[in-house]
Amino acid sequence: xxxxxxxxxxxxxxxxxxxxxxxxxxxxxxxxxxxxxxxxxxxxxxxxxxxxxxxxxxxxxxxxxxxxxxxxxxxxxxxxxxxxxxxxxxxxxxxxxxxxxxxxxxxxxxxxxxxxxxxxxxxxxxxxxxxxxxxxxxxxxxxxxxxxxxxxxxxxxxxxxxxxxxxxxxxxxxxxxxxxxxxxxxxxxxxxxxxxxxxxxxxxxxxxxxxxxxxxxxxxxxxxxxxxxxxxxxxxxxxxxxxxxxxxxxxxxxxxxxxxxxxxxxxxxxxxxxxxxxxxxxx
DNA sequence: ACCCAGGCGGGCG
DNA sequence: CGCCCGCATGGG
Numbered sequence: 001x002x003x004x005x006x007x008x009x010x011x012x013x014x015x016x017x018x019x020x021x022x023x024x025x026x027x028x029x030x031x032x033x034x035x036x037x038x039x040x041x042x043x044x045x046x047x048x049x050x051x052x053x054x055x056x057x058x059x060x061x062x063x064x065x066x067x068x069x070x071x072x073x074x075x076x077x078x079x080x081x082x083x084x085x086x087x088x089x090x091x092x093x094x095x096x097x098x099x100x101x102x103x104x105x106x107x108x109x110x111x112x113x114x115x116x117x118x119x120x121x122x123x124x125x126x127x128x129x130x131x132x133x134x135x136x137x138x139x140x141x142x143x144x145x146x147x148x149x150x151x152x153x154x155x156x157x158x159x160x161x162x163x164x165x166x167x168x169x170x171x172x173x174x175x176x177x178x179x180x181x182x183x184x185x186x187x188x189x190x191x192x193x194x195x196x197x198x199x200x201x202x203x204x205x206x207x208x209x210x211x212x213x214x215x216x217x218x219x220x221x222x223x224x225x226x227x228x229x230x231x232x233x234x235x236x237x238x239x240x241x242x243x244x245x246x247x248x249x250x251x252x253x254x255x256x257x258x259x260x261x262x263x264x265x266x267x268x269x270x271x272x273x274x275x276x277x278x279x280x281x282x283x
Numbered sequence: 284a285c286c287c288a289g290g291c292g293g294g295c296g
Numbered sequence: 297c298g299c300c301c302g303c304a305t306g307g308g
Contacts, residue, residue, distance in 0.1 A: 232289035
């Protein structure tokens, strides 16, 4: 049993971050049930009304002794949400986003899983990304008790590029193949945990198919580096509108602005801007 | 039919 | 640097 306060399950899951939570969210307000798959197994959660407790069950290669810590980490439940949000609440716009979405947390996913999902995300939409990821799970995931786990980089590295494309990846097929090969051999992705944000980002961007925005997503959702501020079409438009009277700004200028305004927790600021803008169709 | 989607790489000035 | 272009695919 996991205890969770200042937590909104639906906002967290629906805000486009842990894309492999492809499956079943049965929402009811801030509560609901959720099941997701990783490369290690399957997890089911029930966040119960009134008790603010999360019931869980799991199958796969998880250890009973550490599964609660893994779920807490994945859902961002150990973050000091109150403290972070009060630190980034610098203006009326952010204040309304925070009031609207209070309890939304930044999840911590596996680096490889995050990388695959966000390489897939370029020039794409969230609904279709989820479908393609599901296809890749079905096509390349190891079988466990009749179900498919999240595919390993090895499975995709040795796959035929035409079979990758059959999952619906489109032109991203060669990026996916390349990144999987690098994760299998040559790219020491665990080292990025020890590296500073700037260095880690530079290293990620050496890979074909990973640019400024995708690198920031990987660092934010896959490595827990909250200095990352992914700038997609939504965030760019919303920031221009809310903070620059609608004037066009370059990605570089928005990076500098976010750094000055929100500092070390600007990744959280980004997530509230993104989801608030998307839900209210601002931009 | 037309437009867009959590962008990126490459080529140009 | 900044700007512009093509890129697969499916849903509104």
